[in-house]
Amino acid sequence: MKVVITGGTGFVGFRLAKRILELGKLTGPDGQAHEIDSMLLFDNVIPDLGPLDERVEVRAGDIADPAKTARLIDRDDISVFHLASVVSGGGEKDFDLAMRVNLDGSRAVFEACRKRGSTPRMVFASTLATFGGSAMPKTVGDTTKQVPQTTYGMTKAACELMINDYTRKGFFDGRSARLPTVIIRPGKPNLALSGFASGIFREPLNGIDYVCAAGLETRMPVISVRMAVEGFIALHEAPGDAIGEDRAVGLPSLSVTVAEMIDSLQRVAGDRPLGAIKVEPDPLVESVCSTWPFYTDNSRATSLGLPLDESLDDIVRGYIEDYL
Secondary structure, rough: OEEEEEEEOOHHHHHHHHHHHOOOOEEEOOOOOEEEEEHHHHHHHOOOOOOOOOOOOEEEEEOOOOHHHHOOOOOEEEEEOOOOOOOOHHHHOOOHHHHHHHHHHHHHHHHHHHHHHOOEEEEEEEHHHHHHOOOOOOOOOOOOOOOOOHHHHHHHHHHHHHHHHHOOOOOOOEEEEEEEEEEEOOOOOOOOOOOHHHHHHHHHHHHOEEOOOOOOEEEEEEEHHHHHHHHHHHHHHOOOOHHHHOOEEEEEOOEEHHHHHHHHHHHOOOOOOOOOEEEEEOOHHHHHHHOOOEEEOHHHHOOOOOOOOOOOHHHHHHHHHHHO
């Protein structure tokens, strides 16, 4: 079978690709496990990825171009992981771009899957930013009312509803993985307003001083890239009947504060020299952070077999092992 990953050359997408290739098999549209003989990584810009598995093709293009997107979904025995997206800060700066990529691009992917007629499994990367508003509880779950307070969150919530309906219609077998903030991202910062949750570890571990734009008491749910990848795959493999009518599942997360992030970094780093951390809250970041949930109810996700990080210290250790 073939696997397509949009946003496949990004941080999470490329890690997901490597893990799927390691496993070698996924459940196909017929409900049986099949060996993966082809993988397509699609993105708007292709970085240097180094040597690739012979099964992998990399292709650049515009996800919102229906004709180009249709050519990605070119087999009946296919699974799609749709991660391509304009992130939170980028969406707030450019509404039209967020609508084009996140809504029009997603619908192009959905329609391409629909036209196969084989009911392929399709996993969509959603976000906890679908929640928000003054009446939002501190702990959110899969049944909490969604009142997103960013364009990014709004587009993701709209796609979740489309996936529910496309699945109800039998066009594809869709699943939305509602992600908390994924940490720790290597490389350069992106435009995500939650980027401080990676920068506060990444820069000091590289010996670089870091100014954190969120206050010490800022609390947020987080997940390691390792568990995000395992969660995507576990959700793909979960029986459709077990997921039910609501195809959106929040991936299990840990709830941590900025102060706890700093404490964890210092514990795990040991004798490793660290760059200094200075906390200077930014009003925009603080205002957006205040709209996010503090905790998540992981019960539905864990009942479906989705994994949970053991601890924040374990996430930091994993980053050091993987990237340093």
